[in-house]
Amino acid sequence: MAPGKKAAKSAKKVITPLRPVPKSPEGAAARAIAATEPVAPKKRPGRTARPTSPERVAAILDALRKTYPGVVCALNHHNAWELTVATILSAQCTDVRVNIVTPDLFRAFPTPAAMAKATLPELEELIRTTGFYRNKAKSILGAAKLVSGEYGGEIPQTMEEMLRIPGVARKTANVVLGSWFGIASGVVVDTHVLRLSRRLELTKESTPEKIEKDLEKILPKDRWIAFSHELIHHGRQICIARKPRCADCTLETLCNSIEKTWSSH
The missing domain is CATH 1.10.1670.10 (Helix-hairpin-Helix base-excision DNA repair enzymes (C-terminal))
Known part of the structure; x- marks a missing residue:
């Protein structure tokens, strides 16, 4: 082995030990005090004794009532038909966006009978920004045809009849029956x-x-x-x-x- 390489190899074995950093007296004192203090047991989160007890449910309802007195549906509407359409459009979309879209939609097609005569491209263009607009356009067009044809242009007041309307599932039916008709379905x-x-x-x-x-x-x-x-x-x-x-x-x-x-x- 060449002398230069042997020297380099020997140099690699030389390790200078690091000097330990002394701990501050303040830190040592703090650790000593902490060691003598009792440690409170950690409460397991996410667990409530009898979470659905009548007393707790009543307390939740009372707090909500006081926080939001006279609260109403966040979707703007003037009748049951408009609320039905707005709720269909609110799927996977914010109520704020729906409230921006519906004024132009109902100005162009103010009744179920008028909307039943619309074309899909017309409806799609008006509701495009609500997302999934092609499926939603088919739903509200189908809803307009059924409501104007079978229900005389009026939204029915039973869950069974509402579920026959295209685009209407149980959530939409509950919204319309509750918010417009005051029916707790x-x-x-x-x-x-x-x-x-x-x-x-x-x-x-x-x-x-x-x-x-x-x-x-x-x-x-x-x-x-x-x-x-x-x-x-x-x-x-x-x-x-x-x-x-x-x-x-x-x-x-x-x-x-x-x-x-x-x-x-």
Whole structure:
């Protein structure tokens, strides 16, 4: 081996030890004090004793009522037909966007009979920004034809009849029957109601149909309509999907969700 390479190899073996960094007296003192203090047991989040008890449900309803007095449907409408169409358009779309679109739509086609005479391209152009506009155009055109042809231009007032209307599922029917006719046919379960009902431990289900059944069991029937509106408004403003504003929430003391961003208890 060449002398130069042997020297380089030897140099690699020389390691200078690092001198330990002395710990500050303040840090040592703090650790000593912490070691003597009792450690409070961590409360397991997301668990509430008897979460659907009548007392807790009543407290939640009372807080919602006081937070959103006189709350109404966020979709702008002047009659049951307009509300039906607006609710169909609100699928996978914000109510704000729907409220921007519907004035021009109803100005062009103000009644079911008028809309039944529209062409798909005409409807598609007017509702394009609501997303899935081709399917929605087919739904509202089919709805206009059925309502004007079989129901005399009037939205029916029963769940069974409403479910015959193209584009109308149970959620849409509950919205129209409850918000316009004042008929508590069920509980509206949209994305906000689904999320908040689970966070508040009012249900463990994950599908709208099963969640609706759970809510109907624990909520007084005369609160079905308002409860949905209140929870929808709360979900939009406070209990948002990401980083809920728990510090501003009037339900915070009643909530033990693992998704909380702040807690007073």
